[in-house]
Amino acid sequence: MTDATRPDALPDPLRDELLSAVSAAAGLPAALVSAKRLAGGASMETWSVDLRVGDRAEALVLRRDMGANMSAYALDRATEFALLQAACAAGVLAPRPRYLSPDGAARRWFLMDRLPGESVGRKVVRAPELAAAREALARQLGEALAVIHRVPIDRGLPALPGRRRALARGGGAPPGAPGARLLRPATPVWTYALRWLSARAPAWDGALSLVHGDFRIGNLLVDPSGLAGVLDWEFAHLGDRHEDLGWVTVRDWRFEQDSRPVGGVGSLDDYLAGYASSGGAPVDRDALVWWELLGNLRWAVTCHSQAQRHLGGADRSVELLSLGRKAAEMEWELIDRIDAIEKGAR
Amino acid sequence: MSDERDAFEQHPSALDLIDAAREHLATRVLPAITDPRLRFETLVATHVLGVASRELSRGPEMAAEIDRGRAALPGSPEGDGALCALIEEGRYDDPEAGAALRRWLQARNELSLFAWNPLFLMRVKG
Numbered sequence: 242m243t244d245a246t247r248p249d250a251l252p253d254p255l256r257d258e259l260l261s262a263v264s265a266a267a268g269l270p271a272a273l274v275s276a277k278r279l280a281g282g283a284s285m286e287t288w289s290v291d292l293r294v295g296d297r298a299e300a301l302v303l304r305r306d307m308g309a310n311m312s313a314y315a316l317d318r319a320t321e322f323a324l325l326q327a328a329c330a331a332g333v334l335a336p337r338p339r340y341l342s343p344d345g346a347a348r349r350w351f352l353m354d355r356l357p358g359e360s361v362g363r364k365v366v367r368a369p370e371l372a373a374a375r376e377a378l379a380r381q382l383g384e385a386l387a388v389i390h391r392v393p394i395d396r397g398l399p400a401l402p403g404r405r406r407a408l409a410r411g412g413g414a415p416p417g418a419p420g421a422r423l424l425r426p427a428t429p430v431w432t433y434a435l436r437w438l439s440a441r442a443p444a445w446d447g448a449l450s451l452v453h454g455d456f457r458i459g460n461l462l463v464d465p466s467g468l469a470g471v472l473d474w475e476f477a478h479l480g481d482r483h484e485d486l487g488w489v490t491v492r493d494w495r496f497e498q499d500s501r502p503v504g505g506v507g508s509l510d511d512y513l514a515g516y517a518s519s520g521g522a523p524v525d526r527d528a529l530v531w532w533e534l535l536g537n538l539r540w541a542v543t544c545h546s547q548a549q550r551h552l553g554g555a556d557r558s559v560e561l562l563s564l565g566r567k568a569a570e571m572e573w574e575l576i577d578r579i580d581a582i583e584k585g586a587r
Numbered sequence: 588m589s590d591e592r593d594a595f596e597q598h599p600s601a602l603d604l605i606d607a608a609r610e611h612l613a614t615r616v617l618p619a620i621t622d623p624r625l626r627f628e629t630l631v632a633t634h635v636l637g638v639a640s641r642e643l644s645r646g647p648e649m650a651a652e653i654d655r656g657r658a659a660l661p662g663s664p665e666g667d668g669a670l671c672a673l674i675e676e677g678r679y680d681d682p683e684a685g686a687a688l689r690r691w692l693q694a695r696n697e698l699s700l701f702a703w704n705p706l707f708l709m710r711v712k713g
Binding site: 280427428429430432440558560562563569573574576579583 | 628680
């Protein structure tokens with residue numbers, strides 16, 4: 242057993258709090274078998290945790306707040322836990338939430354079932370053992386999104402933030418754009434892209450859907466049989482479902498498999514056919530492209546905000562700092578796509 | 588380059604120092620790291636030294652090119668702040684001015700990408 246998988250790799254207070262909460266919820270004694278810190282998101286601490294609860298072995302994942310590093314746009318863990326419960330009940334392919342931290346926990350956490358599969362983007366789009374899975378994946382992504390967007394929003398869901406189309410109303414930050422406050426001071430690329438997008442915001446009927454908010458390769462578990470689970474619900478909100486539909490088509494989530502516009506794994510036609518076949522409402526293709534372009538802007542702004550976490554001293558990390566320069570990739574894509582659209586219009 | 592400027596140059600240069608540190612990380616440190624997280628972070632550190640090296644190697648040339656191109660845009664903005672103000676005023680809303688702005692923005696992006704990720708640039712430009 243390596244250091245990383247020793248039971249005591251979990252900090253003692255967290256281990257005690259976790260076992261106490263699980264034991265109380267299950268009405269059985271709980272013991273830690275192993276724990277391993279996983280490479281996780283920038284605002285979430287994630288662990289693979291194996292427990293013995295009574296006589297039963299439980300394979301779980303722990304998601305825990307990172308305190309000061311939490312995004313202002315992220316759900317708290319109790320809300321995410323309740324959302325996962327509602328989503329699973331509605332048939333969404335997602336890990337079943339199991340145990341929630343006590344109310345008084347300094348940093349909230351929850352445990353959910355650990356599903357099999359690969360989530361690392363570069364592996365999902367390239368691993369030979371997933372080749373057969375990739376053939377059906379674009380269609381399955383469409384199917385999964387349709388199920389998410391059909392979740393009833395008027396019953397069973399916890400209170401979620403509603404990101405209305407502030408941009409379409411002519412002001413404010415782009416909807417679904419973490420870090421949008423950093424648009425001031427703006428760069429010429431952001432200023433131009435925002436003005437261009439604002440002038441072309443597609444018509445919207447105002448119908449709110451449950452929006453996952455970060456539905457992309459990298460947040461999806463894939464096993465050899467295909468899509469195994471939708472992860473990372475911290476940016477879920479109520480909004481225009483085209484936001485989700487466009488986000489997975491952003492170039493960076495193709496992980497260099499540029500010929501496959503949907504997450505580097507498949508075609509737009511297969512994706513939208515899957516969406517329609519699972520009961521998804523008709524898709525406005527212009528709106529999808531608009532949200533894809535806005536997604537590039539959102540990701541570029543987010544990259545800058547991540548670099549700022551290092552520069553501001555809140556979280557010193559060469560990885561976060563480097564993301565500030567990665568924004569150039571999304572900025573290139575934005576201008577290239579806008580230019581192509583403008584040339585087509587002339 | 589003038590003789591006067593030569594007199595103030597440091598030897599080894601900043602570029603030499605960065606390249607040496609990058610080479611050290613790549614050839615001596617990385618092979619010795621077994622922890623996956625530390626290895627990834629060190630790969631990133633090695634990469635950013637490469638970014639700095641490429642940028643410094645063309646830095647003055649890049650800055651001058653960006654400034655010249657911006658000044659030649661409709662409205663002759665003198666800096667990014669002035670250009671943003673012109674964009675917000677609608678100065679580049681008409682097709683010709685918009686096309687000129689996009690050409691400059693993309694030339695600037697290409698210079699950034701030359702430093703950050705030359706392979707991305709090769710891929711997207713075919």
